[in-house]
Amino acid sequence: MDTITDPPSPTWTVGTPDVRRAESIGSRPNQLPCDQHSAMNEHREPKSNWYTSFAYPLLSHLPNREHANEVAKLGLKLFGGILADRNADQPCLSTSIWGRALSNPIGLAAGFDKDAEVFREIGKIGFGIVEIGTVTPKPQAGNPKPRVFSLEDDYAAINRMGFPSSGLDAVKRRLESRTPLPNTLLGINIGANKDSEDRTRDYVVCAMELARFADYLVCNVSSPNTPGLRNLQGKEHLSTLVRRVQDSISGKNVPLVVKIAPDVTDEDIDDIVSVGRDAKIDGLIVGNTTISRPRLTSKHKGEAGGLSGAPLAKISTEAIKKVATRVERAFPIIGCGGIRSGEDALEKLKAGASCLQLYTSLMYGGPPLVRQIKDELAGLLMDHGFASVSQAVGADFKAAYGQASV
Ligand SMILES: Cc1cc2nc3c(=O)[nH]c(=O)nc-3n(C[C@H](O)[C@H](O)[C@H](O)COP(=O)(O)O)c2cc1C
Numbered sequence: 001m002d003t004i005t006d007p008p009s010p011t012w013t014v015g016t017p018d019v020r021r022a023e024s025i026g027s028r029p030n031q032l033p034c035d036q037h038s039a040m041n042e043h044r045e046p047k048s049n050w051y052t053s054f055a056y057p058l059l060s061h062l063p064n065r066e067h068a069n070e071v072a073k074l075g076l077k078l079f080g081g082i083l084a085d086r087n088a089d090q091p092c093l094s095t096s097i098w099g100r101a102l103s104n105p106i107g108l109a110a111g112f113d114k115d116a117e118v119f120r121e122i123g124k125i126g127f128g129i130v131e132i133g134t135v136t137p138k139p140q141a142g143n144p145k146p147r148v149f150s151l152e153d154d155y156a157a158i159n160r161m162g163f164p165s166s167g168l169d170a171v172k173r174r175l176e177s178r179t180p181l182p183n184t185l186l187g188i189n190i191g192a193n194k195d196s197e198d199r200t201r202d203y204v205v206c207a208m209e210l211a212r213f214a215d216y217l218v219c220n221v222s223s224p225n226t227p228g229l230r231n232l233q234g235k236e237h238l239s240t241l242v243r244r245v246q247d248s249i250s251g252k253n254v255p256l257v258v259k260i261a262p263d264v265t266d267e268d269i270d271d272i273v274s275v276g277r278d279a280k281i282d283g284l285i286v287g288n289t290t291i292s293r294p295r296l297t298s299k300h301k302g303e304a305g306g307l308s309g310a311p312l313a314k315i316s317t318e319a320i321k322k323v324a325t326r327v328e329r330a331f332p333i334i335g336c337g338g339i340r341s342g343e344d345a346l347e348k349l350k351a352g353a354s355c356l357q358l359y360t361s362l363m364y365g366g367p368p369l370v371r372q373i374k375d376e377l378a379g380l381l382m383d384h385g386f387a388s389v390s391q392a393v394g395a396d397f398k399a400a401y402g403q404a405s406v
Contacts, residue, residue, distance in 0.1 A: 046340070051366030065148040065157065065363070069112065072366075076121040083367045085126030090378040095128075095389040097332055097355050098255045098282060100185060100215065102128040104374050105389050106345065109336050109357035110134055110189035110220065110259070111159075115166040116174040123184035126370040129355060130180070132171070133189030134220050137205045139167030140193055143225065150363065151298035151309070155340065157360045159289065160305030162225040163191050168209055175213040188214040189259065194226055200241050204248045207256075211249045219245060222261040222288035224306045233260055235271040242279045255282035260323075262287040262316040262337055269319075273326040284327070285334040285357065286320045309360035313338025317351045324352025324394060340365065342376020346384070349392040 046052050055075070059068035076083065089103040096102060107129025108122050116132045123130050142164030149158045165171075180186040190206035192199035203219050211217060219241060221232035232241055238258070246256060258281055260272055276284060289306025296311060316337025324333055335353025339345055340361035348356055361369060386392040 046361075046365030046369050047372055049366075049368040051368050052364075055366055056364065060150065060152070064146040065150045066145060066161075068150075068363070069148065072363075073113070073118050076118045076125075080118070080121030080124055083121070084124040085367070085371050087371065089126075089128075089374060092378055092381050092386075092388050093374055095355070097185070098216065101183075102185065102355070103183060104128040105349070105355040106339075106370060106373060106377075107131060107185070107187070107334070107355060107357040108362065109359040110187075110218065111161070111359055112362070114164065116171045116178075119186060120178060120181055123181035125367040126374065127184060129185040129187060129357065131187035131189050131218065131357065133187075133218070134163050134165065134191040134223065135168060135171045135188065135206055135210065136163050136165040136191050136193045137168045137196075137202045138193050139170065140165055140195075147305070149300035149303045149305075151296060151300055151307075152364075153298040154296045154301070154309065154311055155361070155364060156296065156298070156307060156309030156311050157363065158300060158303045158305045158307050160225045160303070162194065163223065165191075168206055172209055172213075175210070180213075180215075185215040186213070187216045187218055187257070189218040189220050191220045191223065192226070192229065199229070199232065200237075200244055203241060204244050207245045208248045211252045211254045214254050216255040216257055216282065217245075217249070218257045218259050218285060220259045220288070222259050224261070224289060224291045230261060233264065233268060233272060235275060238272060239275045239279065242275060242281055246279065246281075257281065257283040257285055257334065259285035260287050260319075262290050262312065262319040263292055264319065266322065269322050269326060273323060277327070277330050281331060283332045283334060284323060285336055286323050286353070287316055287337060290315055290337075308337070309364075310338050310340060313340075313344055313347075317347050320348060320351040320353050321396065325397065327352075329394070339373070340369070342373050342378075342380050345373055345377045346380045346392060349389060350395040352394045352397065354390075354393050 062068045093104040095105050106127055108127045110131045110133045113119050113132045119130045119132050143160050143162035147160045188210045190203055192202035196202045207217055223229050289308045290312050294311045320335050332354035333352055334355045334357055335348035336357035339356055339358040345356050
């Protein structure tokens with residue numbers, strides 16, 4: 001069993017995000033100091049715990065990975081209170097984005113809680129950010145099942161879900177009935193129906209209806225599983241899309257973020273960043289699953305769809321670096337792709353990401369992985385001489401050029 005030893009009593013500053021988070025989940029203030037580095041940082045595997053020893057083996061015997069995700073959601077609904085991370089986050093993990101304080105920079109990426117069923121419970125297991133969606137205007141079934149595959153030997157997954165969504169109205173009803181956790185940012189990721197004749201309008205409709213519930217909105221233009229969707233990343237399309245969505249939420253004061261693919265070419269990145277800077281978007285998520293196929297060994301490696309998890313880590317970090325050099329801190333980058341350890345998290349921060357998201361590693365590591373990554377990241381920040389998350393952001397560039405170029 002995994003144990004997190006009780007650290008020495010922390011010194012608290014009243015009103016820090018850490019304290020507020022601890023209060024919000026009824027926890028005792030209990031934290032590892034940031035300079036407590038241990039051997040766990042040397043490994044990228046989830047440590048042995050109740051999830052890896054009991055829950056994962058059971059979930060992995062279900063007929064397909066999508067069932068396992070549904071059972072995991074049910075587990076969160078039933079046992080959310082027990083699963084809560086009761087340790088406050090280490091002070092060095094606290095950061096901010098769009099003027100909002102976060103007790104840690106780790107978020108759950110879109111795709112797990114597509115229909116806003118468990119966003120509160122997810123916040124409680126220790127994420128600083130929870131992103132729901134992708135939400136489409138009309139309900140749609142998505143692609144035929146099976147459409148999610150575990151690639152266990154590669155610590156990866158392939159999915160071709162195709163935006164199954166209970167639709168805007170159902171999601172709105174859920175959001176009306178449940179408030180998000182006070183110290184967790186709620187992102188709402190929006191998309192277009194497969195059969196839509198005006199995809200841009202779909203984003204506008206979702207943005208208008210959902211903005212009031214969101215701490216930030218994400219235009220997902222990078223799913224590989226809705227034919228043609230990625231074309232919206234092209235300069236003209238993206239520029240129109242962003243401006244129409246911005247107009248539809250003007251005055252609502254909700255940051256608008258675009259989620260891009262990690263497979264974009266250098267030219268695509270030039271175009272996306274120039275559109276983003278011209279339109280003054282509030283951020284980019286880099287990125288979604290990849291259609292590329294690095295060397296894989298698992299049984300399901302030949303399945304069609306987007307690849308996520310460990311094999312994506314380097315690809316997405318490289319994409320973050322390229323984006324960051326062009327963004328020049330005009331807006332924040334949220335780094336996503338293959339994060340399963342504190343080391344992966346630090347690599348993405350140093351590459352230029354201000355906050356992070358993960359999904360696939362949660363399938364393998366379950367709720368305890370969130371605490372593990374946070375503890376590892378806190379130790380590594382100190383090892384590398386960073387007093388805070390924000391000091392690490394873009395450090396690769398500072399080292400290379402002797403100045404903050406991102
Ligand atoms: C089963 C599954 C479903 C996903 N669904 C969505 C989605 O609806 N919208 C979206 O923007 N990204 C979706 N994603 C992509 C993730 O949000 C994330 O960008 C990607 O998986 C890379 O992160 P990871 O390697 O940590 O999983 C999905 C990923 C998986 C594995």
